Amino acid sequence: MMNQHLSRRIEVDEQSGTIGQWLLDRGRLTPSQAEKVLRLQRESGLRFGEAALSLGFVAQSDIDQALAIQFAFPYFSADDLSFSAKLFAAFRPFSAEVEALRNLRSQLLLRWFGQGHKALAIAQPNQASLDRCLAANLAIVFSQLGERTLLIDANLRRETRSDLFGQAGQPGLSELLSQRAGIEVITRLDELCDLSVLESGALPPNPQELLSRSGFEGLLRALSEQYQVIIVDTPAFDRASDVLLVAARAGGTLLSVEADATALEGLTLLCDALQQLGSEVLGSVLHR
Structure with missing residues (x-):
């Protein structure tokens, strides 16, 4: 009392x-x-x-x-162990690297999301040695803007399940596409108000077939009615062509490039393949 x-x-x-x-x-x-x-x-x-x-x-x-x-600008405290420290946009929102992400967000709002598009694929030519988690951190800065944001982990080939948001082992995209789970596998993160996450789920034996079916395209279309921004993470191009399937469905692609680790030839091959499939390459982020 x-x-x-x-x-x-x-x-x-x-x-x-x-x-x-x-x-x-x-x-x-x-x-x-x-x-x-x-x-x-x-x-x-x-x-x-x-x-x-x-x-x-x-x-x-x-x-x-x-x-x-x-002021509707939530972020994580430094002692919060529930989430991965790789989510620097949530742990260090006032750092220079997050300010650079906000500048990127502004460009994407003007050139892509502000033009009526809802989904954006994040693609990398090769599996860089350092996991930059660009898709997750970009989704966080969009949610901090107040945009209803969904992060989809469409990397169905990752041998070790992502545990950025403390949800490793939870059902996700693979279960949804194989009709073994429903839309309830999407988790809204209360700590970040406007951010929801759809994890990759269990490692399937047929990732390319799952992403090729009409169910994935229909899922993106349905989710576009609920969210203002959908960021889709993908496996590296040198590991599988899944990224092309996802990017074609999303309509637009942002490239993630690692300095001294991404060959120009691989980057050119990826850009050419994306353009042939009709996915607009909006630009690239160079990690040093």
């Missing part, structure tokens, strides 16, 4: 807004600490977050996260 009463006081307090409630709900503040913060706030005129910081009850990172929630 006391905690509920305190929650109401924080909710209606003009200066604390929802920061105090967020800190309480996530256990960053105890009810007794929140009482002391409110008392100092009244006496000093400080904002709730400033008062909590001055008393040493919370860290600046806690306040930053609470403010991000207020």
Whole structure:
């Protein structure tokens, strides 16, 4: 009862807004600490977050996260072990590399998604030694913009299941395309408000056949009615031609190129094959 009463006081307090409630709900503040913060706030005129910081009850990172929630810009805290550190757009949203992703997002909005397209395939000519997770991080920055975003892992040849979002072992695209599961295999990530994920699922014996069937094209068409942005990750071109099937269905492709690891010949072959299938190559991202 006391905690509920305190929650109401924080909710209606003009200066604390929802920061105090967020800190309480996530256990960053105890009810007794929140009482002391409110008392100092009244006496000093400080904002709730400033008062909590001055008393040493919370860290600046806690306040930053609470403010991000207020402004609909969620991201992960550094100590969150539920997700892979490779999701740098969610863990380090103010870094230079994420700012570069936002610039890419702006270009894609103008040149592709703003033109009525919904799906975009991410393709790489060869299996680079370093997994850049471009598709996942690009999907995150679109979701941070408030776009209803879906990330599809269409790499049905990956020997080790992706565990970027802590969902390894969950059914996914392969089960959906083989009609062994329904649309419920798509997971909405509450921590990132507007982002949903469709994992690859179990490793099938016939990945190319699954992606070639009309079911995949129909799935993309149906999902386009629900999402504003669909980012589709694919296996490397030097491993399989699955990327061509996916890119043709998506209509547009963004290339992921690794400096000193991607041969010009392989890149040219991939671009030519994509264009022959009618998938527009929107550009490339060079990783150094």
